[in-house]
Amino acid sequence: MAYSFPEEVLEHVFSFLSSDRDRNAVSLVCKSWYDIERWCRRRIFVGNCYAVSPEIVIRRFPELRAVEMKGKPHFADFNLVPEGWGAYAYPWIAAMEEAYPFLEEIKLKRMVVTDESLELISKSYKSFKVLVLTSCEGFTTDGLASIAANCRHLRELDLRESEVEDLSGHWLSHFPDSCTSLVSLNMSCLGSEVSFCALERLVARSPNLRTLRLNRAVPLERLANLIRRAPQLVELGTGAYSAEIRSDTFSNLADAFSACKQLKALSGFWDVVPSYLPAMYSVCSGITSLNLSYAAIPSSDLVKLISQCQNLQRLWVLDYIEDSGLDALAASCKDLQELRVFPSDPFGAEPNVSLTEQGLVSVSEGCPKLESVLYFCRQMSNAALIAIAKNRPNFIRFRLCIIDPQAPDYLTLEPLDAGFGAIVEKCKELRRLSMTGLLTDRVFKYIGSHAKKLEMLSIAFAGDSDLGLHHVLSGCDSLRKLEIRDCPFGDKALLANAAKLETMRSLWMSSCSVSFGACKLLAQKMPRLNVEVIDERGPPDSRPEGCSVERAYVYRTVASRQRLDMPDFVWTHDEDSSLRYS
Amino acid sequence: MEVGLNLKATELCLGLPGATVKSTGKRGFSETIDLKLKLQSNESDALDLKENMQNSSKEKAMLPPKDHINIKPPSKAQVVGWPPVRAFRKNIMSHQKSEESEKAACSGGAAFVKVSMDGAPYLRKVDLKMYKSYQELSDALAKMFSSFALGNYGTEGMIIDFMNERKLMDLLNSSEYVPSYEDKDGDWMLVGDVPWE
Numbered sequence: 001m002a003y004s005f006p007e008e009v010l011e012h013v014f015s016f017l018s019s020d021r022d023r024n025a026v027s028l029v030c031k032s033w034y035d036i037e038r039w040c041r042r043r044i045f046v047g048n049c050y051a052v053s054p055e056i057v058i059r060r061f062p063e064l065r066a067v068e069m070k071g072k073p074h075f076a077d078f079n080l081v082p083e084g085w086g087a088y089a090y091p092w093i094a095a096m097e098e099a100y101p102f103l104e105e106i107k108l109k110r111m112v113v114t115d116e117s118l119e120l121i122s123k124s125y126k127s128f129k130v131l132v133l134t135s136c137e138g139f140t141t142d143g144l145a146s147i148a149a150n151c152r153h154l155r156e157l158d159l160r161e162s163e164v165e166d167l168s169g170h171w172l173s174h175f176p177d178s179c180t181s182l183v184s185l186n187m188s189c190l191g192s193e194v195s196f197c198a199l200e201r202l203v204a205r206s207p208n209l210r211t212l213r214l215n216r217a218v219p220l221e222r223l224a225n226l227i228r229r230a231p232q233l234v235e236l237g238t239g240a241y242s243a244e245i246r247s248d249t250f251s252n253l254a255d256a257f258s259a260c261k262q263l264k265a266l267s268g269f270w271d272v273v274p275s276y277l278p279a280m281y282s283v284c285s286g287i288t289s290l291n292l293s294y295a296a297i298p299s300s301d302l303v304k305l306i307s308q309c310q311n312l313q314r315l316w317v318l319d320y321i322e323d324s325g326l327d328a329l330a331a332s333c334k335d336l337q338e339l340r341v342f343p344s345d346p347f348g349a350e351p352n353v354s355l356t357e358q359g360l361v362s363v364s365e366g367c368p369k370l371e372s373v374l375y376f377c378r379q380m381s382n383a384a385l386i387a388i389a390k391n392r393p394n395f396i397r398f399r400l401c402i403i404d405p406q407a408p409d410y411l412t413l414e415p416l417d418a419g420f421g422a423i424v425e426k427c428k429e430l431r432r433l434s435m436t437g438l439l440t441d442r443v444f445k446y447i448g449s450h451a452k453k454l455e456m457l458s459i460a461f462a463g464d465s466d467l468g469l470h471h472v473l474s475g476c477d478s479l480r481k482l483e484i485r486d487c488p489f490g491d492k493a494l495l496a497n498a499a500k501l502e503t504m505r506s507l508w509m510s511s512c513s514v515s516f517g518a519c520k521l522l523a524q525k526m527p528r529l530n531v532e533v534i535d536e537r538g539p540p541d542s543r544p545e546g547c548s549v550e551r552a553y554v555y556r557t558v559a560s561r562q563r564l565d566m567p568d569f570v571w572t573h574d575e576d577s578s579l580r581y582s
Numbered sequence: 583m584e585v586g587l588n589l590k591a592t593e594l595c596l597g598l599p600g601a602t603v604k605s606t607g608k609r610g611f612s613e614t615i616d617l618k619l620k621l622q623s624n625e626s627d628a629l630d631l632k633e634n635m636q637n638s639s640k641e642k643a644m645l646p647p648k649d650h651i652n653i654k655p656p657s658k659a660q661v662v663g664w665p666p667v668r669a670f671r672k673n674i675m676s677h678q679k680s681e682e683s684e685k686a687a688c689s690g691g692a693a694f695v696k697v698s699m700d701g702a703p704y705l706r707k708v709d710l711k712m713y714k715s716y717q718e719l720s721d722a723l724a725k726m727f728s729s730f731a732l733g734n735y736g737t738e739g740m741i742i743d744f745m746n747e748r749k750l751m752d753l754l755n756s757s758e759y760v761p762s763y764e765d766k767d768g769d770w771m772l773v774g775d776v777p778w779e
Contacts, residue, residue: 075663077666077668078662078666078667135670161670189670270674293671294671342671343665343667346667401665403665405665
């Protein structure tokens with residue numbers, strides 16, 4: 001007689017499992033565990049909105065409270081995905097309206113969200129609490145007004161770097177006086193001015209407010225009053241950080257900051273006037289995260305600020321910091337885990353600042369906990385990369401962008417194969433890698449041999465032949481996302497590794513040498529792969545067989561391969577095995 | 583899973599890396615410019631470009647594109663999506679940059695300044711870069727506003743023929759009037775103390 005735990009007990013046990021992987025593993029044990037688990041799953045993460053359909057999700061998980069989803073592929077950030085490609089949130093929102101009356105959280109990334117969707121969200125869910133829209137687009141401040149007005153228990157409204165059509169700042173005034181539940185408000189991507197009175201009152205009546213990220217239109221003179229009303233803030237994004245130099249403004253601001261004993265993260269600093277930076281010195285020792293990536297601060301002022309922040313764990317900064325500033329960072333911030341250095345003048349032909357590979361070498365030497373790097377620079381050498389790899393074998397994310405994408409080692413003029421080879425060889429826990437520079441097939445051989453934990457790889461203007469792609473697809477056991485642009489990779493490697501593609505979330509190849517014929521073949525042979533040919537030149541069959549497609553986006557899916565929202569520049573395999581074309 | 587691929591067709595030469603490095607369409611950097619114009623990738627173009635690449639990587643020079651379309655040697659800014667800076671960030675940075683250059687005297691471009699004269703029905707804009715001295719600026723302003731100088735100088739009972747520019751210029755340049763200006767602190771200053779540059 002087989003004993004089994006009562007359902008309630010199993011449910012209770014499963015409730016301690018928060019990771020999706022654990023829950024997925026649990027569902028595979030047996031049918032009854034699958035059933036119990038699906039009824040008690042409350043949170044879901046869909047990495048590719050086209051990998052599954054709303055109906056399938058709703059059918060399997062009837063009691064969700066939180067949905068997190070991603071839409072467009074990463075290269076959409078750099079305008080490589082044409083407008084109108086897809087990733088619409090509305091069908092999901094509409095389907096979930098009926099299915100999940102108790103839905104509390106929606107988090108979307110790189111999706112197209114309309115005001116209609118936002119209004120639907122605001123009216124459908126009585127206990128709606130969290131809305132996070134990262135790099136989304138398609139909505140206006142009117143949609144925000146609906147959310148503000150109707151979501152009575154709203155805790156988080158976070159519009160990270162979304163493109164919002166900013167009709168007016170009036171939306172903020174739609175928060176009713178009865179709304180006191182706000183924990184996080186991020187409006188930093190918006191342009192227009194909100195009513196400062198309304199903002200102050202909102203902040204004042206939100207005792208749980210932990211995160212407040214203002215937009216550029218909030219002047220420095222207003223900041224002190226706002227902070228005063230929220231001394232419990234943990235994360236603050238300032239508005240414009242500039243004003244005429246006045247001692248009363250300064251001391252007002254300094255006082256306000258000194259009352260914030262819990263402050264851990266700072267961002268904003270638009271239009272910064274460096275003389276006002278010392279107003280924050282009182283909180284610096286507690287700061288773990290500093291985002292100065294929109295702030296044009298000269299290196300010397302940056303150094304003064306950073307040397308106050310001994311507990312800094314994350315720094316995002318512009319290349320104004322220069323090598324000298326990074327030396328200082330390496331000396332002061334021994335807890336540093338993540339560094340991102342962005343270019344202040346990415347399109348300039350000549351370097352405008354003295355930031356070279358040396359800065360990164362210093363930080364890798366001086367910061368023992370450094371594990372995540374995004375670094376834009378104009379020169380690199382194998383020697384530097386090898387040194388970095390030796391210094392810092394604990395890298396998890398390593399993203400290097402040399403402004404000239406095919407720049408060789410500037411000292412030896414050789415490809416940077418050896419340098420990146422050292423990175424993948426020494427950094428055994430590496431999960432994400434982006435490479436630039438002159439790179440041959442050799443570097444891909446190193447990657448295939450060593451980068452066994454690599455999950456995401458971004459390649460541009462690199463490699464010599466299909467062999468390069470083959471090394472990656474056949475060697476990288478943990479690969480989930482591969483994005484490639486402007487590389488001579490084509491049909492052979494793709495078709496030889498067709499099965500691999502089903503173990504990955506997605507593959508993006510643009511301006512490579514993939515033919516339409518290969519795409520057709522791949523789609524025919526792999527029924528659970530959607531092979532999207534994204535080509536704005538008209539029907540692919542109208543061009544010669546050997547002609548390369550503009551873009552191929554290949555992803556595994558259990559939904560229909562003929563998505564209903566496909567625009568006319570996308571071709572996929574027709575289930576009747578004759579390729580659809582308009 | 584049996585996929586029945588035509589293995590011969592997909593046969594890869596798994597030799598030592600670098601052994602047979604044929605150019606199967608290695609994209610030269612310049613080929614990525616405005617891909618919409620290019621209808622098909624041209625292998626021989628790519629071959630040539632590859633050779634050129636070996637040379638130019640030493641010179642770090644930009645290649646002129648081998649298109650039939652007549653486009654100028656591309657600057658980096660024209661490559662779609664390169665460098666990989668998100669549009670959000672690009673917009674912020676270019677906005678900040680243009681503000682900075684408005685504040686500072688920019689190298690190249692014009693430096694327009696609004697000029698108003700009391701009593702004149704509308705304002706004028708002058709490009710400060712057009713003038714090399716205060717005298718030049720003063721002359722130009724006088725010319726601009728000469729049509730408005732009606733009766734302002736009539737305190738001595740003179741009737742000015744406002745069409746007669748020369749007389750007006752003499753008047754303006756006479757010793758009874760000296761050009762002065764109000765600086766950003768609100769003080770009236772005599773023209774000439776601060777060098778033009």
